[in-house]
Amino acid sequence: MDATLRALSDPRRRQILRLVADSERSAGEIAAQFDVTRPAVSQHLGVLKEAGLLVERRDGTRRLYRARPEGLAEVQAFLDEFWGDRLERLKYAAEHEQRRRDARNRKRS
Amino acid sequence: MDATLRALSDPRRRQILRLVADSERSAGEIAAQFDVTRPAVSQHLGVLKEAGLLVERRDGTRRLYRARPEGLAEVQAFLDEFWGDRLERLKYAAEHEQRRRDARNRKRS
């Protein structure tokens, strides 16, 4: 839990997570996207893996990384512990700055 | 958004947030709970206020702080941006490590 929030606090690590959210990528592909060296990305990947936010798969000489959404469940539980479903209403008020699907109906609305 | 996650990444600041989640407290009351000096708490309160996670109210010579749940809406939106409602199922799977409603049913075994 502590390691998860600390891993997310770094903007670069959140960018990396966005990259491997949908498709798995190698460390080199990730490093090519940013203006940092490959070892720096490798260390970030180590922190994210330690926090359980992604998984690693070896493929020959490459290592492919993919996001692990279960790692964020702790953060979700942290939010619920404080404010319960009060947030579920507030998040929609904050979504006019996002471009999500209009999310017309909810299961309990 | 960036400041919010950074503010939450510190364990002490999360403890402070827990204290002012339900009732508002003064800086001295908060500092008395932990083994840190009052200026340290004051700086943490400044970070939390900067991130929009709490509000300040002056009462004579004291300053009372209270949590501001709207500040967490950004974090909730961040989670949704990545995994949508996939997390809403996973968070229940991860709750067996918490002491929430025991939820002892296995519909799939």
Add this chain to the structure above:
DNA sequence: CGGTTCCGTTAGTTGACACTTACGTTAGTG
């Protein structure tokens, strides 16, 4: 086997940050 690719790991440095001590400020009291 030697050479290449892709990658993690190890120093080593720079900057951020959490903390303490000392000081400045505002509000209330006699």
Add this chain to the structure above:
DNA sequence: CACTAACGTAAGTGTCAACTAACGGAACCG
């Protein structure tokens, strides 16, 4: 106006973390 209480702020220190450069290792190819 002193005097006190409650607090923020400034200055300084130690520690951790993010980064780069150099090195080491596993998989593939000739």
